[in-house]
Structure formats: C-alpha cells, structure tokens
C-alpha cells in the first residue's frame with residue numbers, strides 16, 4: 001500500500017487516459033497528488049513477493065509509531081490538565 005507523501009493518506013490505484021495510452025497511477029483523494037506507477041515485473045515473482053513483504057513490515061512500523069505519538073499527545077493533555085489544576 002502506498003501513502004501520499006504530501007498528506008500521508010492512503011493512495012488508490014487509478015487508470016488515467018492520455019491520448020491513446022492508459023497510464024496506471026496512484027492518486028490521493030484528499031489532496032489530489034498523483035504518482036505514476038511502473039508496471040510490476042511478473043517474471044521475477046520471488047523478488048516481487050519479497051518487496052511486498054518489506055512494505056507490510058514498513059506499514060506495521062509506521063502504525064506503531066503513530067500509536068506511540070497519540071499516546072504522547074494524551075500524556076501531554078493530562079500533564080496540562082494537572083498543571084492547570
């Protein structure tokens with residue numbers, strides 16, 4: 001899964017018609033960012049699977065990082081409340 005480099009939202013695959021050619025792109029619905037997608041190389045299946053695995057691991061890491069961030073925000077709110085009495 002690819003994420004938008006501008007706003008971090010999940011990007012979706014879309015087909016864009018350009019004259020007579022159809023280009024596969026990744027599009028962000030939130031900010032309209034578009035990225036060309038290079039066609040996957042189906043001859044090299046093992047390498048492709050490896051890449052997908054790596055992306056999933058990266059995604060999980062990113063999720064953990066975001067959870068950690070939200071925990072820190074909650075802690076800050078509690079601290080602020082405590083300090084204000």
Ligand SMILES: [Zn+2]
Nearest residue numbers: 004007028031
């Ligand atoms: Zn975006």
